[in-house]
Amino acid sequence: MRTFDFEEERLKREITKLEAKTVLLQLPEGLKPEAIRLARRLQKLGILPVISADPCYGACDLALQDAESLGVDLIIHFGHTKMVKHERIPTLYIEARANLDIEKSVEKTIPLLENYGKIGLVTTVQHVHMLEKAKEILLGCGKTVAIGDSGKLPHAGQVIGCDYSNAKAVAKEVEAFLFLGGGRFHAIGVELATRKPTIVANPYQKTAFTIEKEAKKIVNQRWTAIEEAKEAKNFGVLLGLKIGQKQMETALILKEKLSKAGKSVFLLAIREITPEALLQFPTLEAYVNTACPRVGLDETSKFHKPVLTPKEAAVVLGEKSWEQLCSDGWFGN
Numbered sequence: 183m184r185t186f187d188f189e190e191e192r193l194k195r196e197i198t199k200l201e202a203k204t205v206l207l208q209l210p211e212g213l214k215p216e217a218i219r220l221a222r223r224l225q226k227l228g229i230l231p232v233i234s235a236d237p238c239y240g241a242c243d244l245a246l247q248d249a250e251s252l253g254v255d256l257i258i259h260f261g262h263t264k265m266v267k268h269e270r271i272p273t274l275y276i277e278a279r280a281n282l283d284i285e286k287s288v289e290k291t292i293p294l295l296e297n298y299g300k301i302g303l304v305t306t307v308q309h310v311h312m313l314e315k316a317k318e319i320l321l322g323c324g325k326t327v328a329i330g331d332s333g334k335l336p337h338a339g340q341v342i343g344c345d346y347s348n349a350k351a352v353a354k355e356v357e358a359f360l361f362l363g364g365g366r367f368h369a370i371g372v373e374l375a376t377r378k379p380t381i382v383a384n385p386y387q388k389t390a391f392t393i394e395k396e397a398k399k400i401v402n403q404r405w406t407a408i409e410e411a412k413e414a415k416n417f418g419v420l421l422g423l424k425i426g427q428k429q430m431e432t433a434l435i436l437k438e439k440l441s442k443a444g445k446s447v448f449l450l451a452i453r454e455i456t457p458e459a460l461l462q463f464p465t466l467e468a469y470v471n472t473a474c475p476r477v478g479l480d481e482t483s484k485f486h487k488p489v490l491t492p493k494e495a496a497v498v499l500g501e502k503s504w505e506q507l508c509s510d511g512w513f514g515n
Contacts, residue, residue, distance in 0.1 A: 242426025346375035422473025
């Protein structure tokens with residue numbers, strides 16, 4: 183059995199229904215190794231598959247412009263749920279649900295959760311179908327379990343890199359969160375969004391661990407970045423060009439507010455926010471990023487100048503205190 187379900191029968195049905203002859207395959211980094219196998223299967227059906235080799239960070243990074251440039255009939259986007267409301271090219275979303283035994287990894291979280299009785303359960307789309315099993319295990323250990331549903335994401339308990347509304351929906355009624363999934367990225371996001379202890383149950387490695395140190399390090403780095411930005415006179419407001427990250431209205435509001443605060447402000451349209459790209463503007467002393475908020479948060483040390491989120495910019499402008507930011511968390515309104 184494969185680790186992930188690529189719904190290949192559904193894939194064939196949808197392609198046939200749409201009479202697509204040329205398709206663009208877009209997969210995130212963890213799923214890209216499957217791209218050649220999937221392309222080979224499509225070729226046998228008489229379909230011309232083109233594999234997007236660029237990085238893919240989420241459904242906000244849908245390769246619409248690439249698909250239009252290539253003239254394909256269909257985008258097949260793997261590993262995420264729909265985020266872009268208006269797609270100019272037909273797009274098929276394959277969630278790539280994981281086929282894994284989660285019991286051992288969840289059981290290993292019990293000692294780490296011993297001081298908490300009320301637990302919030304969260305995960306990525308790959309594991310949403312496993313949440314009830316995880317809940318059953320926790321209930322069997324005497325825990326109270328909550329799975330949030332804000333209505334903003336397709337599945338209850340689901341989190342994505344920039345949206346932790348399902349976690350925040352139950353944050354006041356739980357003492358800690360259990361994140362079911364691989365890696366640390368989303369779990370760190372949960373702790374930054376809710377300011378509640380977050381434990382990871384990793385079903386791929388059958389391990390459990392806390393991300394408290396990583397989250398605390400990021401919070402300390404963010405305080406330093408905000409304090410540095412308070413001294414800046416020249417700001418760049420980053421306007422994302424990726425289809426799901428364009429926030430023109432937010433960028434214009436920030437430009438106006440910073441200008442009224444006596445700052446010199448410039449809008450920078452950008453697709454990939456990298457330290458190298460920002461180094462090309464040596465007279466700018468700080469940036470506010472209206473695109474993916476995780477760029478500045480997770481990679482603070484890589485950037486030579488502060489890259490703030492809009493919520494952090496509110497602290498610089500005096501609209502919000504540092505204490506309020508820490509209490510509210512780094513995501514959402």
